[in-house]
Amino acid sequence: MRKTRVSAVVCVSTAAIVWATFGQAETPVPPTGQDTITEVIVTARRREEKLQDVPVAVTALSGEQLAERGVAKLEDLRFQAPAFQVQPGPYGGAVPAFQVRGQRQQEALITQDPSVGAYVDEVYQARVYGLNQAMLDLDNVQVLKGPQGTLFGRNTSGGALLVMSKRPTDQFEGMASIGLGDYGSRETTAIVNVPVTDAFALRAAVKVDHHDGYTTNVDTGQQLGTETNTSYRLGGLLRAGAVESYTTLSGVHTTGTGVPLISQGFGPNASALAGMDPAAVARANAVQAARGFYETSGDLQPDDTRLDTFAATNITTVDVGDLTFKNVLGYRQISADIGVEFDGSDLKARNGLPFFNALNIAREHQVSEELQMQGKGFGDRLTYVVGGYYFREEGSDFQQTVIGAYGLSQVGGGYAVNSSTSLFAQGDLKLTDELTLTAGGRYSWDRRDFTGQTYYSGLSAGTAAIDFRGNPPPVACNDGGTLANTCKVPLPTYEKNVPTWTAGLNYKPAEETLLYATVSRGYRSGGYNLRGKLGANGSLGSFGPFAPEIVVNYEVGVKQDFTLGGVAMRANAAGYHQDYSNIQRTIYAQFPGETVPQAYVKNAASATIDGGELELSAKPARGLDLSAFLSYIDAAYSSFAYTVAAKPDGSGSRTIDASSYAFAGTPRFQYGATVRYELPLSDRLGTAAAQLSYYRQSRMAWSDSGENYAVTKPYGLTDLRLDWKEVAGHPLDLGFYVRNLFDVQYKAMGASGYQTTGFLSYIPGTPRTMGGTLTVHF
Secondary structure, three states, X not given: OHHHXXXXXXXXHHHHHHHHHHHHHHOOOOOOHHHOOOOOEEOOOOOOEEHHXXXXXXXXXXXXXXXXXXXXXXXXXXXXXXOEEEEEEOOEEEEEEEEEOOEEOOXXXXXXXXXXXXXXXXXXXXXXXXXXXXXXOEEEEEEEEOOOOOOOOOOOOOEEEEEEEOOOOOOOEEEEEEEEEOOOOEEEEEEEEEEOOOOEEEEEEEEEEEEOOOEEEOOOOOEEOOEEEEEEEEEEEEEEOOEEEEEEEEEEEEEEOOOOOEEOOOOHHHHHOOXXXXXXXXXXXXXXHOOOOOEEOOOOOOOOEEEEEEEEEEEEEEEEOOEXXXXXXXXXXXXXXXXEEOOOOOOEOOOOXXXXXXXXXXXXXXXXXXXEEEEEEOOOOEEEEEEEEEEEEEEEEEEEEEEHHHOEEEEEEEEEEEEEEEXXXXXXXXXXOOEEEEEEEEEEEEEEEEEEEOEEEEOOOXXXXXXXXOOOOOOXXXXXXXXXXXXXXXXXXXXXXXXXXXXXXXXXXXXXXEEEEEEEXXXXXXXXXXXXXXXXXXXOHHHOOEOOEEEEEEEEEEEEEEEEOXXXXXXXXXXXXXXXXXXXXXXXXXXXXXXXXXXXXXXXXXXXXXXXXXXXXXXXXXXXXXXXXXXXXXXXXXXXXXXXXXXXXXXXXXXXXXXXXXXXXXXXXXXXXXXXXXXXOOHHHOXXXXXXXXXXXXXXXXXXXXXXXXXXXXXXXXXXXXXXXXXXXXXXXXXXXXXXXXXXXXXXXXXXXXXXXXXXXXXXXOOOEEEEEEEXXX
16 A cells, blocks of 8 residues: 555656656747746745746645635635645634644644644744635735755744735825625725825725525524624835834624534434433434424524734845845634534533533734845855744633533633744755756754643532533532632643754756755644643543654645646646655544543654645636646555543543544545636727636544544535636726535534544534625725
8 A cells, every 4th residue: 555655645746757858858938928928036945036947845835826816814815725734623714723734733822733724924823713814915826745844944844835915116096995795795995005105105904794694503693604704914125225024903803603513413322321311312412303404503602703913014125235134923823612502403411501612712912023144155056045933822722611410610821931932044055057956954943932721610410511601610610629729730841942954956947947955854833732631640540741743745846837738828737745744633632531521632643645746837828727637645644643531531541543544634635727818809908707617625634533434425616716807998807706616515624522422513614605896905
């Protein structure tokens, strides 16, 4: 099996090289003018370069392409980028989960970090709250694949997502748009750019959007998943001689009706719980089975989402002779309250308490500082960057939980201070005019200080449950602490030093051709379990800590522009093999010595991941643009085992062999295609275009715990878009869209405790939606 997977990577790589050779032989001189493929400027190596010149697997979309393809939220990017997923996390679409090449984070907790780093205007976003609403007035979005641990640092072992805003220009301009659609959809956007002086300009953007939820709570009539978002950004650009300084202030305010989880049915374990009535469980299953795909019941009231973020960034560059000094300063704060009906039903225990309700409360802020020096040497044959980075994050993260079958209400979480300091350097040395050597390294010093606080807030029917006003007081500790100290458990400082590096060769035999081979090392930082418990022997018990996970990535790729039969084409391909060790997996289980199931991170696994990606673009005729992509991910555990309690009272132990489990959130295949055609209209009528897009993915597991029923089956989606720009010669644009044209019903993601408490619920994918926009430019 392993030999087969390695052979697949070799085949992809060989095919890419053959393609490049064939393309170059066909037409060594690229087409020009309107027949060329659109070029996007990227910052994958912390400097501006053409996408086709960067020896890194990158999918990049310009601001114009984002608008044309209807990318309104980050979750829409998975329809455009191979080997990339944006999925609703356990706390819904307001807290998305990113996956690149099989690596993802299960929960966005302050004590654990992602494997795909998100950057907005070059500032690392430690927590993904509100990032789905960040698609406002953008210059470009870039998806970097594979470890980016040298130039971007920790928590990019899977890759990095770069979101770059539009900077102010020296022209007075702006736009205003309104949009209306079904499901109560309405959207208003306004952008204005003002050159205040010759050296200073401002750009302001604001967007207010609303849509009703797609899921109905039949008990209350409430539409779950309803959202109202207000996003804003104010940017100022100062140019004074050799100094350029770009400052932004931005934020998101979101309110909604909670996560639209729908029960998929309760398993035998739910009926076996002492606090449950088997007849009630059977009735709940029968009633839910008779409902529609977008219908559920629920007893979490209020079932709310409240989210506020604020961010300030500054990027300043100073040119001093042949050197450029760059400073990136960032600040961000988050306040989030998100209610979750994990079981997706109104099922009650014998004591009248809900089966599984929760409220997640996060109050966090971060500050980061990065200083770079960029330059050239050896007669411009060497291009280099050296720098230092500091990051600090403080805050609290809690989850109020009611589990009726156990007759208890619990508050679990704590207070954390996370910091990281690193030094890095990377250089590109031209060995010949065609051959370039890349080498770089980074050394990071990570530190976590954490005080856990997990306790029971009630132990009987009728007890206080979910409380949006704040955490109720403890009645008994569940973390090894004492009531005298309100169950707070200060843990030892966690410190870890980790090196990361990259090395590679790239060969550019012609302006249109780039071949590259790289090996790189990245890591995701370690930490503590948020809802842990001290061991009976005085050990840290289930708090951990868990160690950093390490990825070593071996990759070959090709980027090629060429013509085939007179048609302008572009082919970018990559094949890779990853050795993945100390893998952090979130396991929901009942662990030895504990009477209630919990979700813990374990260094439970090692694995190898093989895969390949292909992106194609073509312009076969004037006004006709074709693009397509394909990705293949073969992720398999070499070892994966963890220990759970043998009996419901927490006594004894048994080992679970999970080496055959699927990687959560990782479809083996993804592919998609887009056809866009600009209709031939006279200049006085403007420009009209029609676009059709298709996306398909294979089967995808939801959980690290291996539940066979917790899966998304293969599905495909079709989108249609019509645009008419400069209508009748006026600065007016009209747009019409239909998403999920054929109204395919699919499960976007879900929550599962099937092997413990027996619940299984899903978040339905967006049904067919349609609407239109009117935009005025000035």
